[in-house]
Amino acid sequence: MDNKQFHLEISPCGNLAKLVLNEDAHQMNWVIDSQYLEKYGYDEKDKLFGNFSLTVNGEKYTSTDVTPIITQEQKTILLTYTFPLVKVSMKYDLEQSDGQLLWNINLKNQTDQALTVTNFHLWASVSYVMFRINDYQVQTNNSTAVYPSISGDFTKLACVRRSNLAPHLGIYQKKGRTLSVGTYCAYRNLFFESVSPSLDGILFHQLVLAGGYPENFENADWIYEKTGLTLSASGEKEWEYALEPFADQEAFYENGLKNYGHPIFDFEPLAIVNKHYDFSFELPGEAFCTDAYMEYLDDKEQKQKVTILPFIQQKGRKYQASLSFDSPGEHKITIELNHTYSDSIILNVMEPIQKIMENRSNYISNTLFNGPERPVPYSYSPISNQGESLGKLSLVLKDNLLRETIVEEVQKVEASCVNYIRQKWFINGDFTKPAYLYGEFYRCMDFEYIAHVFFLLSQFDEEILKLHHPDTYLSWAADVFSLRVDPALHDNERGKEEAQMLGVFFLYIDDLLAELKNRGLLEKYQHIQALWSQIAVKVSADSEKYKATVTEHFYDNAGFGPATGALATTGHLEEAKKYGELVLANIGFSNDFRAQSPDRWWEALSYMIHSLWGGVTAAASLKAYEKLKDIRFLKAAYRATVGILYCYDTNAKATDTKLASGEAASTYSIAGPHVNRPDLSRNRFGQSTFYRDGGIFTRLFTKEEETADWDMGEELVAYLDGFGKKTYLYKEEGQIAVINGSLEETPDGLLITSYAPYPMEYHFYDLDIHYVSEKGKYTPQILFVDGEFKSKELISY
Numbered sequence: 003m004d005n006k007q008f009h010l011e012i013s014p015c016g017n018l019a020k021l022v023l024n025e026d027a028h029q030m031n032w033v034i035d036s037q038y039l040e041k042y043g044y045d046e047k048d049k050l051f052g053n054f055s056l057t058v059n060g061e062k063y064t065s066t067d068v069t070p071i072i073t074q075e076q077k078t079i080l081l082t083y084t085f086p087l088v089k090v091s092m093k094y095d096l097e098q099s100d101g102q103l104l105w106n107i108n109l110k111n112q113t114d115q116a117l118t119v120t121n122f123h124l125w126a127s128v129s130y131v132m133f134r135i136n137d138y139q140v141q142t143n144n145s146t147a148v149y150p151s152i153s154g155d156f157t158k159l160a161c162v163r164r165s166n167l168a169p170h171l172g173i174y175q176k177k178g179r180t181l182s183v184g185t186y187c188a189y190r191n192l193f194f195e196s197v198s199p200s201l202d203g204i205l206f207h208q209l210v211l212a213g214g215y216p217e218n219f220e221n222a223d224w225i226y227e228k229t230g231l232t233l234s235a236s237g238e239k240e241w242e243y244a245l246e247p248f249a250d251q252e253a254f255y256e257n258g259l260k261n262y263g264h265p266i267f268d269f270e271p272l273a274i275v276n277k278h279y280d281f282s283f284e285l286p287g288e289a290f291c292t293d294a295y296m297e298y299l300d301d302k303e304q305k306q307k308v309t310i311l312p313f314i315q316q317k318g319r320k321y322q323a324s325l326s327f328d329s330p331g332e333h334k335i336t337i338e339l340n341h342t343y344s345d346s347i348i349l350n351v352m353e354p355i356q357k358i359m360e361n362r363s364n365y366i367s368n369t370l371f372n373g374p375e376r377p378v379p380y381s382y383s384p385i386s387n388q389g390e391s392l393g394k395l396s397l398v399l400k401d402n403l404l405r406e407t408i409v410e411e412v413q414k415v416e417a418s419c420v421n422y423i424r425q426k427w428f429i430n431g432d433f434t435k436p437a438y439l440y441g442e443f444y445r446c447m448d449f450e451y452i453a454h455v456f457f458l459l460s461q462f463d464e465e466i467l468k469l470h471h472p473d474t475y476l477s478w479a480a481d482v483f484s485l486r487v488d489p490a491l492h493d494n495e496r497g498k499e500e501a502q503m504l505g506v507f508f509l510y511i512d513d514l515l516a517e518l519k520n521r522g523l524l525e526k527y528q529h530i531q532a533l534w535s536q537i538a539v540k541v542s543a544d545s546e547k548y549k550a551t552v553t554e555h556f557y558d559n560a561g562f563g564p565a566t567g568a569l570a571t572t573g574h575l576e577e578a579k580k581y582g583e584l585v586l587a588n589i590g591f592s593n594d595f596r597a598q599s600p601d602r603w604w605e606a607l608s609y610m611i612h613s614l615w616g617g618v619t620a621a622a623s624l625k626a627y628e629k630l631k632d633i634r635f636l637k638a639a640y641r642a643t644v645g646i647l648y649c650y651d652t653n654a655k656a657t658d659t660k661l662a663s664g665e666a667a668s669t670y671s672i673a674g675p676h677v678n679r680p681d682l683s684r685n686r687f688g689q690s691t692f693y694r695d696g697g698i699f700t701r702l703f704t705k706e707e708e709t710a711d712w713d714m715g716e717e718l719v720a721y722l723d724g725f726g727k728k729t730y731l732y733k734e735e736g737q738i739a740v741i742n743g744s745l746e747e748t749p750d751g752l753l754i755t756s757y758a759p760y761p762m763e764y765h766f767y768d769l770d771i772h773y774v775s776e777k778g779k780y781t782p783q784i785l786f787v788d789g790e791f792k793s794k795e796l797i798s799y
Contacts, residue, residue: 005077006100007247016070016081017050017125018094021103023169023247028143032161032171034127034204042134042202046188049125049206056109057121057213058087058233065090087113088233102261103245104176107211111233120230121213123184126173126243127206128161132556132603134190134202138548141557142584143167147601148207148609149590150183152226155343156264159183159207160254164557166587169247172254174262178241181227182210186677187607191698193554196442201555205603206677211241214675215683222658223674223684224305225334225348225594251591251634259286265337265345270741271595271644273351274757275330278744281347282322283337291321293338298331298351299655310335327351330653348594350644350651356405356759358650359718359726363401365664366394366715367411371418380422384712387439389448390614392423392455393715399458400719404727404760404778413468416459420469423452424478433481434491446500449486450507451716453479457514458719473521480518480526483507487533504541504550504561506618508568508625509720538572541565545577551584559588559600559619567622570629582626582635585619589638596648596684597672598641605689607678611670613649616642617717624724631767633732640741643725645670646717649686659686659710667710688712722760729756731766731786738786751787753794764791 003010004024011020013036021032033051038044048066055064063085070081070092077097083090089112095104107124111117131145142165149160157180161171189203208214212231219228231239244262248254258264269281285291294311306329314323327333330353336346352358370382378385382394395415402412427448429435436444459467460476467475485491486507489498511534518527541550550565551557562584569578590598599611600619606612620642627635648654649670652661658681659667667686674683682691688710690703718726729743731754738745738752746753754764761782764773773791775781785792 003074003077003079003094003096005096005103008096008103008245010094010096010103012072012079012081012094013050014069014072016065016072016083016092017052019050021051021245023171025247026169028139028167030129030144030163032128032146034129034131034206038131038133043190044188044204046186046204046206049127049186049208051125051127052081052092054090054124055121056088056090056119056123058085058117058119060120061087062121063088087111087117101246105243105245107178107241108238109233109240110238111236114235116235116237117233118230119212119233120217121215122211122231123208123214124211124241125206125208126159128159128171130205130207132202132204134556136199136552136556138551141551142548145557146171147587147590148205149592149601150207150597151593152180152182153345153593154179154181154227156258156345157183157209158254158258158264160248160251160591162587164584164587166583168249170249170254172246172248172257174244174246174258174264176242176244176262178211178239180209180211180241181229182214182674184208184210184214184675184677184683185603185608185673187603189604189607191604193698194701198554199552199556201604203604205609208677209243210675216680219680221681221683221685223656224299225332225656226674226684254591259284263289265289265339267345267347267593269335269347269349271349271598271641272647272757273325273327273333273349274355275327275351275353277326277755277757278746279325279327280322280744281325281335281349282320284320285339287319289339289343291316291337291339292341294323294336296325296333296335298329298333300329303655332654332656346593348596350595350648350654352647352651353653354759355647355726355757358647358652359401359722359759360405361652361664362650362666362718363398363408363411363664366398367408367414369664370394370709371414378422380418380420382418384709386712387448388713389427389445389451390713390716392451393614393713393717393719394711395419395455395715396451396458396719397715399455399461400722403458403461404722407462407466409466412459412462412466415455416467416469419455419459419475419478423455427452433478433485436485436497443494443496446486446492446497446503447505449482450505453483453486453507453514454510454716454719456482457510457517460517473523476517476521477523477526479514480523480530483511483514483530484526484533487530487537502537502540503553504537504564504568506564506716506720508564508571509618509621509716509723512571535572538568538574542569542572542574542577545569545574545580548581548584550581555604559585559602560615563588563600563615563619563622567625570622570626573629575629578626579630582623582630582632585623585626586634586638588619589623589642591641595641595644596670599645599670599672600642606669606671606676606682606687607692608671608673608676608682610672611645611649613646613666613668613714614717617646617720620646621717621720621724628767633734636730636732636741640725643721646721649714650718654686657684657686661686665711666714668712668714669710686710725758727758727760727762729754729758729761729764731764731768733768748785750794751785751792753783753785755783756781766791
């Protein structure tokens with residue numbers, strides 16, 4: 003069945019088997035293909051697009067239980083599923099518009115008694131697939147990321163092709179209420195089988211129309227509904243969604259406004275307690291704002307509701323409000339339209355981030371450090387063979403470099419470097435002889451984390467360090483870094499191959515090279531500089547085939563994220579733009595700050611925030627902005643960063659895992675419900691929680707109780723080098739706007755307040771105007787007057 007925009011096919015089972023945009027040069031099938039499932043051994047045919055399940059008066063029905071009656075009339079297809087108590091009708095309609103597909107769902111009570119529907123979910127399984135095919139074109143042009151904006155009356159899903167090449171696909175709610183968007187994950191992981199790439203998988207998305215969770219399920223998520231619904235005697239409920247292509251993020255929202263009456267919000271995902279905060283929204287022509295309020299949980303976890311309507315100013319179809327928040331935690335701001343419909347945004351209000359950084363460093367140093375008398379002396383818990391676990395040491399050092407140094411914290415890291423790290427990862431401490439910690443192999447990637455710790459240690463004054471001179475640690479950093487990137491230093495093929503792969507080292511290599519040169523270690527400088535140039539040239543040359551998209555996984559932001567950052571910082575700008583489009587497609591946009599994360603699934607088996615690789619991807623996007631001057635990268639980097647900070651947020655109240663001062667959890671599952679593990683729905687955790695699920699997880703982790711922060715820290719070092727000290731101005735529609743701060747008009751000029759924990763830099767790349775404080779002095783506020791930054795001394799900070 004066709005119209006001008008779409009071609010679709012329905013299977014005899016009733017699910018949507020094919021959905022193609024006619025203008026699409028790649029003719030991508032936007033829904034999961036049952037033939038692909040069959041070919042690669044997936045059993046999830048019950049989750050294909052259009053399948054559903056519901057529970058009525060305690061009886062569970064699924065679409066796969068019955069064969070639907072299928073009726074086609076020109077450009078409409080009607081499917082009817084009849085059950086003992088209810089009838090479900092589903093219509094695909096290409097007749098109403100040449101540019102849209104309307105998907106209508108009707109649930110009818112076939113009895114003369116009221117019915118209770120405790121669960122009704124509908125699979126909207128678009129092609130969120132990491133294919134088991136090592137082909138860049140397939141992975142990027144036939145797969146989509148999915149970014150949900152969940153709002154009772156105005157839910158929408160942005161399905162963004164992974165190449166970022168339009169057309170993309172938008173799904174917009176027209177009728178009924180959508181409570182949530184859940185996911186189910188099917189995957190294969192061959193990590194221990196010497197196979198590379200070793201991981202592929204699929205996320206199946208479901209629209210939750212009622213309930214969505216197991217019976218009597220409860221969690222801390224107070225933001226989204228989990229309620230059922232009642233069907234009156236012979237009554238019915240109707241839902242309708244429109245599917246329409248869009249060109250980019252702006253067009254996604256414009257389509258929603260113009261074609262479906264969805265408001266457009268303009269809001270920053272982060273606010274700081276007691277700091278100025280602006281947000282605005284635009285309404286369709288026939289709508290007007292009749293109420294506005296914010297909801298949050300107070301420090302006793304009691305729900306508070308505060309009206310903000312008096313603070314909202316209207317100019318035509320646009321509304322603007324200036325707010326301040328006195329309580330940290332997730333905040334839901336809701337607007338009511340025409341006394342009938344409502345739409346919402348969810349933002350995070352955090353205490354000053356400097357406090358979070360300091361508490362984290364204190365916790366790592368005082369709680370996780372294992373002293374000389376412990377079973378694994380001078381280590382930091384949890385014990386891990388993987389270099390990612392050393393990121394927390396780098397964080398302690400970086401934080402101490404930016405604030406008043408706590409000598410004891412630095413010396414504990416130094417003791418770990420000398421007595422634990424060197425001895426564990428290298429045979430007899432010899433940096434040319436890596437230890438085979440993984441049985442038959444070692445990981446070159448581990449060395450980039452080790453080199454970073456050594457490098458940061460070398461930045462402290464001699465009187466702070468206890469065991470060696472700073473130059474010694476700089477020399478160690480160079481030696482380990484050489485092992486990381488020099489194939490000639492390895493006598494096995496795996497080592498030679500991994501040495502040429504990019505990694506997180508793009509974050510600090512320029513600083514390492516500068517220090518080697520400044521301190522006269524010229525031989526080491528020249529060796530690493532030559533290797534780095536070779537790597538950058540090779541990645542650039544391979545960019546036509548997008549080789550860096552593949553790591554040990556078939557398609558990985560741990561590949562194309564660093565590629566983007568590395569190519570940008572080494573001046574390969576055209577190639578950086580190519581990979582940069584993959585980064586932009588990888589970072590979400592949504593009405594919920596937690597769903598603006600870099601897109602990944604395998605750490606949580608769900609659409610998720612992963613602190614380490616999300617943070618690295620955000621940092622790569624920021625580096626791309628600073629070189630390419632494309633505002634999309636700055637906005638994406640900041641959206642992603644706010645989600646990463648949620649993994650460290652001790653004031654979060656909408657997640658079951660509550661963090662004590664200084665604690666952290668590497669993973670947050672955005673989806674609710676998380677169908678594989680409902681207990682992880684909208685929850686923070688470490689991957690070791692999957693230990694009890696068996697399989698590969700029992701080999702990756704030793705116990706379920708292993709701490710949730712084992713691979714955290716490196717991303718906060720990247721944050722501290724970026725948004726941790728920098729605030730950005732830019733121009734949009736002729737107006738000055740800010741990222742990582744707030745703006746206020748004052749008699750003295752435009753007052754910028756930074757949200758950075760260590761505010762030292764202000765940048766206005768559009769005008770090539772920059773301010774860097776002297777000798778690392780904090781500058782929490784600054785004025786922008788007559789095209790210049792002007793320092794403003796504050797009485798207190």
